[in-house]
Amino acid sequence: MLKDSTKLIIFIIMSSLLMGCASLSAQTDRDDYRQQAIEILESVPLFDGHNDVPWQYRNRVGYKFSELDFYDTTHLDRPMHTDIPRLREGRVGAQWWSVYVSANISEPEAVKQTLEQVDFVHRMVEKYPDHFELALTADDVERIFAEGKIASLIGMEGGHSINNSLAVLRMFHELGARYMTITHGRTLDWADAAGDDPQHDGLNEFGEEVIREMNRLGMAVDLSHVTPATMKDAIRVTEAPVMFSHSNARAVSNHPRNVPDDVLQLLPEVDGLVMVTFVESFTSEELRRWYAERNGVRAKVESLYAGQPDMIREKMQEWMDENEMPKSTLEQVADHIDHIRDQIGVDYIGIGGDYDGISSLPLGLEDVSTYPDLFAELLRRGYSEEDLRKIAGENMLRVMRGIEATAERLQNEREPSEVLITDFE
Numbered sequence: 001m002l003k004d005s006t007k008l009i010i011f012i013i014m015s016s017l018l019m020g021c022a023s024l025s026a027q028t029d030r031d032d033y034r035q036q037a038i039e040i041l042e043s044v045p046l047f048d049g050h051n052d053v054p055w056q057y058r059n060r061v062g063y064k065f066s067e068l069d070f071y072d073t074t075h076l077d078r079p080m081h082t083d084i085p086r087l088r089e090g091r092v093g094a095q096w097w098s099v100y101v102s103a104n105i106s107e108p109e110a111v112k113q114t115l116e117q118v119d120f121v122h123r124m125v126e127k128y129p130d131h132f133e134l135a136l137t138a139d140d141v142e143r144i145f146a147e148g149k150i151a152s153l154i155g156m157e158g159g160h161s162i163n164n165s166l167a168v169l170r171m172f173h174e175l176g177a178r179y180m181t182i183t184h185g186r187t188l189d190w191a192d193a194a195g196d197d198p199q200h201d202g203l204n205e206f207g208e209e210v211i212r213e214m215n216r217l218g219m220a221v222d223l224s225h226v227t228p229a230t231m232k233d234a235i236r237v238t239e240a241p242v243m244f245s246h247s248n249a250r251a252v253s254n255h256p257r258n259v260p261d262d263v264l265q266l267l268p269e270v271d272g273l274v275m276v277t278f279v280e281s282f283t284s285e286e287l288r289r290w291y292a293e294r295n296g297v298r299a300k301v302e303s304l305y306a307g308q309p310d311m312i313r314e315k316m317q318e319w320m321d322e323n324e325m326p327k328s329t330l331e332q333v334a335d336h337i338d339h340i341r342d343q344i345g346v347d348y349i350g351i352g353g354d355y356d357g358i359s360s361l362p363l364g365l366e367d368v369s370t371y372p373d374l375f376a377e378l379l380r381r382g383y384s385e386e387d388l389r390k391i392a393g394e395n396m397l398r399v400m401r402g403i404e405a406t407a408e409r410l411q412n413e414r415e416p417s418e419v420l421i422t423d424f425e
């Protein structure tokens with residue numbers, strides 16, 4: 001039996017704890033949750049699905065670290081969204097570095113440029129060994145995170161980078177690539193892209209063979225940038241989990257780059273993951289409509305005043321003055337997360353910011369230091385710490401392990417594919 005005095009002390013402690021909870025829950029300001037968010041992000045690797053730093057280094061300085069130090073990219077004329085101190089401040093624990101190249105160049109040239117991008121990631125982790133290490137597996141990610149470094153993974157953005165060759169695909173895997181987005185903005189010989197004219201009603205036979213070979217290799221099938229028909233074909237064919245490295249919910253903003261509800265509904269069965277992105281026009285429906293209107297007005301003005309560039313500029317400026325561009329917000333990004341959770345639950349959500357792949361970002365998510373603010377907003381909305389750990393990194397780790405286990409099984413079952421695209425022509 002406890003003494004009365006001990007009971008009194010326990011009573012006082014308990015009631016002050018309860019009062020503390022009550023006053024905390026009464027405060028709705030996101031800042032109150034920031035510290036809690038940071039502590040969660042220090043316990044699990046925050047795993048971002050898409051960052052275009054390699055593309056920035058290519059375009060700005062021809063990949064020369066001697067001309068652009070990754071310790072500070074804020075002093076540039078056009079500051080970057082990413083550098084080492086801000087990645088640390090944002091508590092990033094694992095990053096899929098995109099090795100994107102334009103889909104509008106020839107495919108053999110795309111293979112060369114993608115190799116240069118892959119080379120950049122390898123050189124970056126060698127250049128900054130205290131901060132980065134190349135990760136090839138989920139175990140690597142956890143080990144590197146535990147050592148206080150940022151696990152660095154390579155994601156290819158678009159099947160144009162394999163020039164219709166499974167041999168090239170296999171060699172990119174050999175060099176460390178662990179996801180490939182099936183297309184970028186251009187429909188390929190074997191897969192339809194969102195925003196381009198469809199030619200195959202999704203994937204053709206070679207496209208399905210690409211998915212099967214990626215499953216066998218242990219490379220994640222990334223369905224950002226493809227049409228709903230391609231998403232559904234890939235989900236039907238795949239034997240491993242799939243991912244969307246940077247896409248939002250189409251029911252919230254009806255952009256073709258986002259994921260429709262009927263596709264979301266298919267994800268639990270294949271253990272798929274949507275990494276919610278910060279691209280402004282995918283985030284805000286209001287902004288998407290504003291862009292569409294502006295493009296329509298521009299087409300009309302250009303037609304009305306053909307050959308009079310000054311007049312066109314003046315008329316467009318008039319329209320812009322009357323129609324202020326709406327700004328997307330961190331809260332709207334959280335709305336996409338809410339929607340996906342309401343549709344299929346928190347197990348299928350991740351984060352894929354697309355930093356340095358876009359020029360403007362939602363208010364509150366201006367650079368890679370801001371991730372804790374998004375997680376604080378989710379806490380404010382009532383998400384649990386367990387939910388946040390899943391969204392931050394546990395879901396991506398589980399998906400990677402599923403992909404790795406499938407690859408191990410398939411490598412025992414079948415030989416590398418001998419199929420050529422010409423087999424189907």
Ligand SMILES: [Zn+2]
Binds near residue numbers: 157225246357
């Ligand atoms: Zn993209």
